[in-house]
Amino acid sequence: MQTNPNFFKSIFNGRNAVIAIPYIWLLLLFLLPFIYVLKISFAETIYARPPYSSLLIWGDSWLPSIKASFDNYLFLFSDSLYIKAYLSSLKIAFISTILTLIIGYSIAYSVARAPTRWRGILLMLVILPFWTSFLIRVYAWIGILKTEGLLNLALMSIGIIEKPLMIMNTDLAVYIGIVYSYLPFMILPLYANLEKMDMSLLEAAADLGCRPFKTFWTVTVPLSLSGIIAGCFLVFIPVMGEFVIPDLLGGSETLMIGKVLWTEFFYNRDWPVASAVAILLLAILVVPIMLYQRSQEKAIS
Amino acid sequence: MKKFGSFNIFSLIVGFSFLYIPIILLILFSFNESRLVTVWGGFSTKWYGELLQNQGIKDAAWVTIKVAFVSSTIATILGTIAGLVMTRFGNFKGRTLFSGMIYAPMVMPEVIIGLSTLLMFVALAIDRGIFTVTLAHITFSMCYVAVVVQSRMSSYDDSLTEAALDLGCTPFRTFILITLPIILPAVISGWLLSFTLSLDDLVIASFTSGPGSTTLPMKIYSMVRLGVTPEINAVSTILVGVVTLGVITASLIGRRQKQQILKTQHT
Numbered sequence: 001m002q003t004n005p006n007f008f009k010s011i012f013n014g015r016n017a018v019i020a021i022p023y024i025w026l027l028l029l030f031l032l033p034f035i036y037v038l039k040i041s042f043a044e045t046i047y048a049r050p051p052y053s054s055l056l057i058w059g060d061s062w063l064p065s066i067k068a069s070f071d072n073y074l075f076l077f078s079d080s081l082y083i084k085a086y087l088s089s090l091k092i093a094f095i096s097t098i099l100t101l102i103i104g105y106s107i108a109y110s111v112a113r114a115p116t117r118w119r120g121i122l123l124m125l126v127i128l129p130f131w132t133s134f135l136i137r138v139y140a141w142i143g144i145l146k147t148e149g150l151l152n153l154a155l156m157s158i159g160i161i162e163k164p165l166m167i168m169n170t171d172l173a174v175y176i177g178i179v180y181s182y183l184p185f186m187i188l189p190l191y192a193n194l195e196k197m198d199m200s201l202l203e204a205a206a207d208l209g210c211r212p213f214k215t216f217w218t219v220t221v222p223l224s225l226s227g228i229i230a231g232c233f234l235v236f237i238p239v240m241g242e243f244v245i246p247d248l249l250g251g252s253e254t255l256m257i258g259k260v261l262w263t264e265f266f267y268n269r270d271w272p273v274a275s276a277v278a279i280l281l282l283a284i285l286v287v288p289i290m291l292y293q294r295s296q297e298k299a300i301s
Numbered sequence: 302m303k304k305f306g307s308f309n310i311f312s313l314i315v316g317f318s319f320l321y322i323p324i325i326l327l328i329l330f331s332f333n334e335s336r337l338v339t340v341w342g343g344f345s346t347k348w349y350g351e352l353l354q355n356q357g358i359k360d361a362a363w364v365t366i367k368v369a370f371v372s373s374t375i376a377t378i379l380g381t382i383a384g385l386v387m388t389r390f391g392n393f394k395g396r397t398l399f400s401g402m403i404y405a406p407m408v409m410p411e412v413i414i415g416l417s418t419l420l421m422f423v424a425l426a427i428d429r430g431i432f433t434v435t436l437a438h439i440t441f442s443m444c445y446v447a448v449v450v451q452s453r454m455s456s457y458d459d460s461l462t463e464a465a466l467d468l469g470c471t472p473f474r475t476f477i478l479i480t481l482p483i484i485l486p487a488v489i490s491g492w493l494l495s496f497t498l499s500l501d502d503l504v505i506a507s508f509t510s511g512p513g514s515t516t517l518p519m520k521i522y523s524m525v526r527l528g529v530t531p532e533i534n535a536v537s538t539i540l541v542g543v544v545t546l547g548v549i550t551a552s553l554i555g556r557r558q559k560q561q562i563l564k565t566q567h568t
Contacts, residue, residue, distance in 0.1 A: 016393075019393055022379050022380070022386065023386075023395070026399070029421075029436060029437070030405070033417035033420060034417050103316065107312055110316070113309050115305065125321075128548055131497050132324065132501075132544050133544070135501065136327070139525050139533065140323035140326065140327040140537075142525070143327070150326060233408060238409070242410070243412050243504055262412060271420070274416060275420065278417065289408060292404060292408055296404055
């Protein structure tokens, strides 16, 4: 059979070459790794380097036999720790997304309503912490929240409390850390949306006798829905797998799946179970991630 | 209608206090004489001096700067191409997968990216070190660059590019002479964003680095686990200062560019 030379020419033209450069990079370094995680999640832990068994066994016959086991997944469902960690991550991610939305919306709304000459500088003040190291911002809260920390010292010296508040190493500290760290991710899409809003619609509602609070709920909020959705995805999805915040601010009771994965990998050196934990987390997040991608593509076009 | 009321002022004051007080306290206590982080013992810069003596921190800082410089440069090139592909190449085969691979790394939990990238390096018997951290950083940074470039590309008029192509300019020359100067502010801020993302990353670096390639965030993390010390405050303050300077420079470049465009339009 003879191949048409034009066929190759059409594939290897300049246009496709340009597409291929970033495409192949992402295929090799973003997508391909997941195949290895999936593969190793079916392997067994062994004392060797690397610490997992091979799925293909080359015996005497010319065909390898496949030795895959679902033991790691069965293990995740048999030990209540893992189920609890997934549920607790969902709860923490959900509550902190709502909290971030409420606080982020009032800031984004106020920046968007500020006089035009202030907006640039206010927006930059929102973005600046987002550029600063995540780890450092979480660390800053340790000095404030711990038992002999600055918050307790301040409150006790004013005389509001007599005994120090126990905030450090509780879920409350984790919520504070998450809201603080993810606030800019919520404010930016909301601001982009609120700033473009047609003010005449609000004036029309006011002229027709609608009260400000009702105008807000029936006009402003529905119009900013795409910003709300984008902001919530940007907070909810990464918080589900958050490791640094529960590790540094949370206590021993704070269960989050990102921390469990880290422990399995770095402390227990159980790579197959860590892989199974990652695959299940990915399964939970794949729908939100696809919805986020679709909302972003819509916004661009 | 009242546009900017007391509620707005209140929420801005509370919001910005919440965002900035922790960072200001962190910086303040880096100049504290006392070893106790919560008791003020007078002004001193001794923790910065101590930092200069700490070989572990200096080594980690050097590794981090090298990784951040190389990864942000390559990520900017790849990300700019990706942004171009997303906006100017129409519907090609596999576009949905491509845009999925651009958007997913931005929200994907870092533990998943770190673990998966590491497992691939191990399976392919690639030794872990500066090289593997750099590869991992390029991959997630290029997605941010792609999105920044893409939003700039979709907001400018394509007629200049078309005119150049009609007059017989090759696509590559058109890109260098017309497109690149227009999107340059986005490319520069993409580079700065990649640089800081790489500078900040703890989780992905922890998975993909090997012996001898401890990055600064990894070093800080291991110090934080042992407790709060003024030394950590000092190194954090330096990092915050570097990033703040970078962001302000970037915004000044952007503003200047805008003014130049306005000027040329008026003459």
